[in-house]
Amino acid sequence: MGVWSNSFFLRISTQVDLGTIRERCSTHFKYRTRHGFVCDLELMASNAADFNGSNHEIALEAARIVAFAKSALANDATALDALEVCRLRLAFFLLTEMDRLRGRKRMHFGGR
Numbered sequence: 001m002g003v004w005s006n007s008f009f010l011r012i013s014t015q016v017d018l019g020t021i022r023e024r025c026s027t028h029f030k031y032r033t034r035h036g037f038v039c040d041l042e043l044m045a046s047n048a049a050d051f052n053g054s055n056h057e058i059a060l061e062a063a064r065i066v067a068f069a070k071s072a073l074a075n076d077a078t079a080l081d082a083l084e085v086c087r088l089r090l091a092f093f094l095l096t097e098m099d100r101l102r103g104r105k106r107m108h109f110g111g112r
Contacts, residue, residue, distance in 0.1 A: 042066055
């Protein structure tokens with residue numbers, strides 16, 4: 001580990017980079033909604049600005065990535081809203097069925 005990386009880890013308490021975000025998208029399926037994805041992108045950009053300075057090319061590129069992602073997500077907001085609602089309904093259904101099979105009753109919090 002070099003001086004740069006030691007300095008980064010000492011100054012930035014919560015690290016995230018594009019590689020981690022990519023892994024969370026493709027391997028671990030960590031992001032259940034757009035919000036978590038955008039929060040990690042914003043954290044990455046904030047870290048870049050905090051460590052390098054807000055006018056550094058790395059910080060500026062990180063800010064462009066965040067802006068691009070937000071714009072792309074906004075363009076598909078209607079479709080993504082529907083997918084997120086379906087995912088939540090499916091998760092609730094699966095939990096309910098698992099509980100039913102175990103003989104438990106889950107409280108219903110609205111919806112159909």
